[in-house]
Amino acid sequence: MNINKIDFLYFLGIGGIGMSSLARYFHIMGKTVSGHDKNETFLTKKLESEGISINYHDNVKIIPEWIKSNKCLIVYTPAIPKDYKQWIFLKKYGKNIKKRSQLLSLITENSICIAIGGTHGKTTTCSLLGHILYVSGKNFTAFIGGISENYKSNLILNGNKFFLVEADEFDRSFLHLSPNIACITSIDQDHVDVYPKKEFLEKAYINFSNRIKKPYKKIFICEEESFTVKNAIYYSVKKKVHYYADNVTIKNNKWYFDFHTPKKIFKYLPLPIPGIHNLKNTTAALAISDYLNINEKKIRKALYLFKGIERRYSIHYKSEKKIYIDDYAHHPTEINALINTVRKCFPNKTILGIFQPHLFSRTKFFEESFAKSLGNLDSLILLDIYQAREYKNFDINSITLLKKVKIIQKNKEISSISKVLETLDKKCFDIILTIGAGNIDTLIIPIKEWLCKKYGKT
Template sequence: MSANGTGKRVHFVGIGGIGMSAIARVMMADGWTVSGSDLRPSLLTAELGSQGARIFAGHAAGNVGDVDLVVITAAVKPDNPELVEARRRGLPVIKRAAMLGRLMADRIGIAVAGTHGKTTTSSLIAMVLESDGLDPTILVGGEIVDLGTNAKRGSGPYMVAEADEYDSSFLELTPHIAVVTNIEAEHLDYYGSLNGVVEAFRRFLARVPDDGLIIGCGDDPRVRALAADKDGNDIQAEHFITYGLGDDCLWQATDIRSNSLGGSNFVAVHGGRRAAEFSLAIPGTHNVLNALAAAAVASALGVDPDVTKQTLATFRGARRRFEIKGEAAGVTVVDDYAHHPTEIRATLAAARGRFGERRLVCVFQPHTFSRTKLLLADFATCFQQADDVIIVDIYAAREINEWGISSADLASAIEKPHARYIGELEEAARVLQRELRAGDVLLTLGAGDIDSVATKVLEGLTRR
């Protein structure tokens, strides 16, 4: 499919999602006339509407106009009235991931995969290329603060995108450069086991052409194993380089220390030789690794090293990635997308490193019943750097509760620190407004709508 959509019309079923909205933005810029529907109006749908898309609230057969293509999310059910109408009329219907793959086919794709860190790493890469004047096309899973959007159509040859492993979506992509941040047990409702997850990543990396490049985190044992037996894993890419903290990584981060920006300074070593010293304003060792991956990509593309250094130093992050929402009554409020035990540990470690001995109060909204059930033992031990934990009701997303699990079960499973169950977001916000005191740090964690608690608590504390 040519990127030029002049005279063509596309309809999105579920246009309000972060990934669908990104594709819609780029296709509008490519000349497509865009329409779309979503169950609930949102800031994203409002922005798309203001940019020329026709937005429908709710799903109905009549929303599907005279279009050339229908794009759906993986969450759209077979009986969705718009999908039924599209099938009845014989319209081409493709999933979001396939559409992303078509957009990438017209460009030199840089795809960032991994269980954690995709949004920040892809945002860092995007901003480095943007700062170097390469004008990349960008589609990421969160709003880049420095860009003010989650997507843009660039005039340059490169496209930076997240490669989502859920539903094997990333197997629709054929990137020239693939970055793998880590491989862990996730989406086990779909893959069944960690081995299934690893196999999906192997197949994704096998899609990188022989003249392409793979950049993987060598600290991750599963990434390291794929790199060690590239040929045995049918990986064609001539170069599979590693980055990380370990001495055996081609790109190594050393001498990591806190800085006055609230982030970290570190030295990047390449092939055993000092390459550069970087300064970050975003906290945590996990973000040092994300930045190192971006530096490795930039080096491979010949980006001016001074541009890379300056961009990393001024990068303000992505929305809902350790986003400091504000401060009121002496309480600092931070919101983060963390919804997997590893992400929660990393976020709490970053908070502890940034805020020292201040009391950390964490409100967590589990995301999906399947993840909560299958990773319950890991969730029970991942909050240990917090001082107080509140668990609110599970955000169901695409699921119904067939797993026999609840947030109360998770709260009971957490032995350290003290954890309690408060189901409703509104009630959790009221309790926090009453209990938080000057010097506390509140962290709202989860991939659902938990960020509304951060907003409500700040509003309440401001009125104290």
């Protein structure tokens, strides 16, 4: 399929973070872009403000007539329910229909593609690498799985010689890509609805690694993952491999480290986002940058200028009395990493976590692990499970999860998302964490405003 001959694009699920970056890309390219999402969000409002038309009702009468054209491409997310009216209509009348991952493959197939894969760390690694490429003046476009604070977008557009993308393992989407350079940040079991056994996930990653092509044909792998691929380039924060970071120091809540390449050492670099897990992600981005011959001066400048990614250790309020941090963590490993980082940055502080589990299947599969990770908080407000694309409850709910969390009874409770501020008013804390991948982000502004009103503006 020649996407240059496409004049119209309709995105079913346009509010998704991956879909919206593609919608932005084609809108900027001068195509007519429209789409549907079931909910109006900050992101869909932003897309509309940029000139993209979006509808929010599952009604076929509001679909543009041009979707029946041979010059129209319909892009869909696999999370769309099979009985969705718009989806049934589009399958019947649409001439060209592609998954988001298939479209990403079409965009990148004739350029150098860098793909960042892994259960955890994809977005941080991709965002930082995209920022380094931009600061160094590279000709590239990046599709990011989060909103970069530097660019206020999930799209960085600076040419088309290179394409930087995230390789999403959900629904085996990344097997549509054939990158020239790839990175695997972690292989921790997740998406259990797709990979009920870890060996299924590992097999998918092996298949992904086999799709890497010339020129370059290089794959970077985190040494800590114990995942072996022939001719891989390894990076680490524990071992002296091809690329590694060490000598971590913390001064005034700011982290610094040394970065070792096969030929030299970059001394005392700033870590833009704190945490050992983010040191791994940064080491991955720096390893690829060094491989692409980006010099130390530009790398150092990019690190100092990097502002982070929305919902990745995002500090929204900080005064002498209280701190509020929001994070996308939705897996037990990610929650552990977040809490450990907060403990290191703010020792002896009382942490209150507000957690929204994401997916019944994930919550059920990792129920014991979630309970253990959440037990590292001092107090917990647990929200209802965000069902997302699922309809069955897998015999799990927030009440059963809360019972397993080993926090004293008076310091843990269930709350609806609408009653969170009321619940917060009765709590003792130094730090608030909002944690999760559903619609918990709708609490960010209300909590920030509540803190400002109660404890003063920062």
